[in-house]
Amino acid sequence: MNRQDLLNTPVRHMELKPNMTVNQLVRQFDNAGSFGAGRLATACDVFEDMVRDEKCTVFLALAGAVVPAGLRSVIADLIRMRLIDALVSTGANMIHDLIEAFGGHHYKGHWLVDDFFLYKYHINRIYDIFVSEEDFVKADKILIEMFDEIANETQGQVLSTSELMRLIGERVEDPKSIVRAACEANVPVFLPAMRDSEFAYIHIVHTRRNKKNEALLVDSFKEASEMVALAQKSERLGMIVIGGGVPRNAVQHAALMADKGLDYALIITADRPEYGGLSGSTPEETISWGKLKKKAGRVMVIGDAMIIFPLVVAAVLERLGGGFKREGNP
Amino acid sequence: MGEQSEFERFCGNCHHHSMYKYPDIIFCFKRFEQGKNATFSTLDHCEQWELQLQECFCLRDALEKQSQKRK
Numbered sequence: 050m051n052r053q054d055l056l057n058t059p060v061r062h063m064e065l066k067p068n069m070t071v072n073q074l075v076r077q078f079d080n081a082g083s084f085g086a087g088r089l090a091t092a093c094d095v096f097e098d099m100v101r102d103e104k105c106t107v108f109l110a111l112a113g114a115v116v117p118a119g120l121r122s123v124i125a126d127l128i129r130m131r132l133i134d135a136l137v138s139t140g141a142n143m144i145h146d147l148i149e150a151f152g153g154h155h156y157k158g159h160w161l162v163d164d165f166f167l168y169k170y171h172i173n174r175i176y177d178i179f180v181s182e183e184d185f186v187k188a189d190k191i192l193i194e195m196f197d198e199i200a201n202e203t204q205g206q207v208l209s210t211s212e213l214m215r216l217i218g219e220r221v222e223d224p225k226s227i228v229r230a231a232c233e234a235n236v237p238v239f240l241p242a243m244r245d246s247e248f249a250y251i252h253i254v255h256t257r258r259n260k261k262n263e264a265l266l267v268d269s270f271k272e273a274s275e276m277v278a279l280a281q282k283s284e285r286l287g288m289i290v291i292g293g294g295v296p297r298n299a300v301q302h303a304a305l306m307a308d309k310g311l312d313y314a315l316i317i318t319a320d321r322p323e324y325g326g327l328s329g330s331t332p333e334e335t336i337s338w339g340k341l342k343k344k345a346g347r348v349m350v351i352g353d354a355m356i357i358f359p360l361v362v363a364a365v366l367e368r369l370g371g372g373f374k375r376e377g378n379p
Numbered sequence: 380m381g382e383q384s385e386f387e388r389f390c391g392n393c394h395h396h397s398m399y400k401y402p403d404i405i406f407c408f409k410r411f412e413q414g415k416n417a418t419f420s421t422l423d424h425c426e427q428w429e430l431q432l433q434e435c436f437c438l439r440d441a442l443e444k445q446s447q448k449r450k
Contacts, residue, residue: 169436171398182398186406193411257412 058082071360072367089357091348092315093364098346099287099313100132100369106283106378107313108300111138112292112328114175116145116227117155118355120291123362125230131377133289135279136231137239137296140246143214143228144188145180150223151191153184189251195220196255200265209271214238234377237279239272241299273303280307282379287313291354293320293328301340310342311335316349317357386430391421391438394429402440 061080079090099107109124127133145155158179167174171182199216218232231238256264280286280303288311290297304311320329332347341347350357390396390405399406399418409427411417421441
């Protein structure tokens, strides 16, 4: 590499016009190519490449409170369009999806409130979102009764989390539900840390309501084999990460255990690499583990997923156009 | 026992209550675990009542609503 190689791509300054579309704005981000705007533009390219690659299985790894914050419909729609082939999520995001599926709501609130005052009013806070306790309780009741029904139906069979989520999805009527959409689109929903969510309390109460040998049995290890099998069947693997944590690690690990490594990685996180955590680790660090291929299309965008992800999705949907059809993999 | 008897018994100041319809109806997971009816008035109570000293607004607001109805 010589000096001229380093100085051959000038920054092209953004030009903003009235009535610009999202993709036109992203193209201006690409012209500048700098900082977060440049990363976001690259994220659109990586996502577009992933979904246009007919042989790529796209995993969405979902962590952080994005469903209560407002991304529920975006994710459900991506699943229905089969732009996502597998969802790997925290239990919490699915609980919040189900709260709304059963008639509950998340409310716009504020972060500067007296939290003890909220406690006395039976209101829970997620930064600037409020959720009433009764919406949790109603969802708990319905899900406990579903667990009773599923346990009766499966008669001692040990379920993976994806099998359980499919059985729940069959019972959900709300067409806007992520869990329902995944069931209808035949997209598996893996919850590798399901017990670290309201599902654990639901299971405890279900177990106390039923005789010991009649309670629902869920084996978290079983889904690991399912994820690896899915990765092995696929020619290429793509990963979109919102947040990080357990879902990101589960997808990366499945790619490694399938002896493949990921071909695409789009990571949106507010975390930083300097602290050594998984959520802030760069795609390049992931290469050192064999979880991401050296030549993979990749980008990490540091920022608020509630801003970045909708922009990426909107821009790519615009590029794909209304007539784009994806069969989904495998 | 002596400490608990100072307080009038309501579902709304019971250890086991959660909200079901603020402020009127609570949900009792203890009874739900036992396979019993679990939705009760905030102003009700059962033989399994156990005091929770940190009183919620639900009891205050349920009592206020009741006194308004009686006027």
